[in-house]
Amino acid sequence: MSFWEFANPKRFMQLSSRLLPWVAGVSLACLLVGLIWGFFFTPEDYRQGSTVKIIYLHVPAALMAINAWLMMLVASLVWIIRRHHVSALAARAAAPVGLTFTVIALITGAIWGQPMWGTWWAWDPRLTSFLILALFYMGYIAMWEAVENGDTAADLTSVLCLVGSVFAILSRYAVLFWNQGLHQGASLSLDKEENVADVFYLPLLVCIAGFILMFLALVLLRTRTEIRARRLKALLNRERMA
Amino acid sequence: MIALLRRDLVLAVRAGGGFGLGLAFFLVLSVLVPFGVGPEADVLARIAPGILWIGALLSCLLSLDRIFALDFEDGSLDLLATAPVPLEGVAVVKALAHWLTTGLPLTLLAPGLGVLLNLPPAGFGWLVISLAVGTPALSLIGAFGAALTVGLKRGGLLLSLLVLPLYVPTLIFGAQVATQGAAGLEVGTPLVLLAGISAGTLALMPFAAAAALRINLR
Amino acid sequence: MMPDLGKYAAEVVSAYAVSLGLLIGLVALSLRRSARLRDALRQVEDRQRKTNG
Numbered sequence: 001m002s003f004w005e006f007a008n009p010k011r012f013m014q015l016s017s018r019l020l021p022w023v024a025g026v027s028l029a030c031l032l033v034g035l036i037w038g039f040f041f042t043p044e045d046y047r048q049g050s051t052v053k054i055i056y057l058h059v060p061a062a063l064m065a066i067n068a069w070l071m072m073l074v075a076s077l078v079w080i081i082r083r084h085h086v087s088a089l090a091a092r093a094a095a096p097v098g099l100t101f102t103v104i105a106l107i108t109g110a111i112w113g114q115p116m117w118g119t120w121w122a123w124d125p126r127l128t129s130f131l132i133l134a135l136f137y138m139g140y141i142a143m144w145e146a147v148e149n150g151d152t153a154a155d156l157t158s159v160l161c162l163v164g165s166v167f168a169i170l171s172r173y174a175v176l177f178w179n180q181g182l183h184q185g186a187s188l189s190l191d192k193e194e195n196v197a198d199v200f201y202l203p204l205l206v207c208i209a210g211f212i213l214m215f216l217a218l219v220l221l222r223t224r225t226e227i228r229a230r231r232l233k234a235l236l237n238r239e240r241m242a
Numbered sequence: 243m244i245a246l247l248r249r250d251l252v253l254a255v256r257a258g259g260g261f262g263l264g265l266a267f268f269l270v271l272s273v274l275v276p277f278g279v280g281p282e283a284d285v286l287a288r289i290a291p292g293i294l295w296i297g298a299l300l301s302c303l304l305s306l307d308r309i310f311a312l313d314f315e316d317g318s319l320d321l322l323a324t325a326p327v328p329l330e331g332v333a334v335v336k337a338l339a340h341w342l343t344t345g346l347p348l349t350l351l352a353p354g355l356g357v358l359l360n361l362p363p364a365g366f367g368w369l370v371i372s373l374a375v376g377t378p379a380l381s382l383i384g385a386f387g388a389a390l391t392v393g394l395k396r397g398g399l400l401l402s403l404l405v406l407p408l409y410v411p412t413l414i415f416g417a418q419v420a421t422q423g424a425a426g427l428e429v430g431t432p433l434v435l436l437a438g439i440s441a442g443t444l445a446l447m448p449f450a451a452a453a454a455l456r457i458n459l460r
Numbered sequence: 461m462m463p464d465l466g467k468y469a470a471e472v473v474s475a476y477a478v479s480l481g482l483l484i485g486l487v488a489l490s491l492r493r494s495a496r497l498r499d500a501l502r503q504v505e506d507r508q509r510k511t512n513g
Binding site for chain 1: 466467468469471472474475476478479482483486487490491493494497498500501504505508
C-alpha cells in the first residue's frame with residue numbers, strides 16, 4: 001500500500017477519521033503536560049526573570065509557523081506535479097493554522113522582548129521576518145478566497161507559494177542586513193539557539209511535540225472540511241445544471 | 243516582440259493610458275509627507291531617500307493591473323499566447339513596457355522631488371542610480387502579480403497585498419543605497435545586492451508570470 | 461499555586477492568555493466549520509439520493 005493511496009479523497013476521509021481523535025488527544029496531552037510543567041514547575045531565568053516562561057509558547061509557535069509554510073510548499077509541489085486534489089486542499093487547510101502560529105510567535109515575541117527593549121514592538125530582524133511571513137500567509141489565503149474555480153485557485157496559489165518561498169528566504173537575509181548590517185552578529189534578537197539549560201529544555205520539547213501534533217490534527221480536520229466543501233460545491237452545481 | 247513593445251508603449255502614453263497618473267501620484271505623495279511629519283529640514287533630509295523610494299514603489303504599484311488586464315479582457319492575450327513568441331517573452335516585453343512608462347519616468351522625476359524633501363546634495367546621484375537599478379525589479383515582480391490576478395474582477399487590492407511583501411528586499415537594498423549615499427557612506431554592498439535582485443527577477447519572473455498567465459487563460 | 465512571577469507577571473500572563481485564546485479560537489472555528497459542512501453535505505446528498513431514486 002503506497003502513500004499515494006491517500007491522495008484518493010475517500011481513502012483520506014477514512015484514514016483521517018480514524019487518526020484524528022488520537023492525534024488530537026496526544027497533542028492535547030503534550031500541550032497540557034508541557035505548558036503546565038513549564039509554567040508552574042520551572043525556575044526563573046536570572047537575567048530575564050519569569051518572562052523566560054514565554055519560551056514554551058513562542059519557540060514552538062515560531063517553529064511551526066515556518067514548518068507550516070514548508071508543508072504548504074511541498075503540498076503545492078505535489079499538486080503541480082501529480083494533481084492530487086487532497087494535496088491542494090491540505091495546503092489551503094494549513095494556511096490559517098500557519099498564520100495563527102505566526103501571529104502567536106509575533107505577539108509572544110513582542111511581549112517577551114518588551115522588558116529587554118523597552119517598547120512593545122521593535123524591528124528586531126527575527127520578529128520582522130515573521131511579520132513579513134504573516135503577510136505572505138494573508139496573501140495566500142486571500143488568493144484562495146478570491147478565485148472562483150477550485151482548480152484554477154489551486155494552481156494560482158501553488159505558484160504563489162513557490163514564488164513566495166523564494167522571496168521569503170530572500171527577505172530573511174534582506175531584513176538581517178537592514179537591521180544589523182551584513183557583518184554584525186545578532187545582538188538584540190531573542191537567541192533561541194542560546195544554550196537552553198536542561199531544566200527548561202525538556203518541557204520545551206514536550207511543548208514542541210504538542211504543537212507539531214496540534215498542527216497535524218488541525219490540518220487533518222480542516223482538510224476533511226475542504227474535501228467536503230469541494231464535494232458540496234460539485235453537488236450543488238450538478239443540481240443547478242439539471 | 244518589438245512590435246508588441248511599441249504597441250504597449252503607444253497604448254500607455256495615449257489618453258486614458260494612465261501614463262501621467264503614476265508621476266502625479268509620486269508628486270502628490272512627496273508633497274504630503276512634510277504635512278505629515280513636519281517641515282523641519284533635518285528630519286526631512288534624513289527620511290527623504292526612504293520616502294522617495296516608497297513613493298516610487300507605490301507609484302509603480304498603481305499601474306500594475308493594466309499590464310495584462312486590458313489584453314485579457316478583449317481577448318488579445320489569448321492571441322498572444324498562441325503566437326510564435328513564447329509567453330515568457332510576452333511577459334518580459336510587458337514588464338519592459340511598464341518600466342519604460344512608469345519606473346523610468348519616476349526615476350527621472352525623483353531628483354526634482356528630492357529638492358522638495360531636502361535631500362542632501364550627495365544623495366541625488368545615488369537616488370537616481372538606486373532607482374534606475376531597482377525599478378526594473380519592481381516592474382518584473384509586479385508583472386508576476388498582475389499575471390496572477392488578471393482574471394479577477396476586483397483584482398487591484400489583492401494585487402497590492404500580494405506584491406508589496408514581495409517588494410520588501412528590493413525596497414530594503416534600494417533605500418539603503420539612497421540613504422547611505424546621501425550620508426556619504428559606502429554603498430557597494432547594497433548596490434550589488436540590489437543589482438542581483440534585478441538580475442534574478444529578470445531571470446525568474448518571466449517564467450512565473452507566464453505560468454500564471456497560462457493558468458488564467460485556460 | 462500560582463508561581464511568583466515577580467515583576468513580569470503581567471507580561472507572562474498576557475502572553476499565555478493571548479496565545480491560548482488564539483489557539484482555542486482556531487480550534488473552535490475549525491470544529492464549527494467542519495460540523496457545518498458535514499451537515500450541509502449530508503442534507504444535499506440525502507436530497508439528491510431521494511430525487512435520483
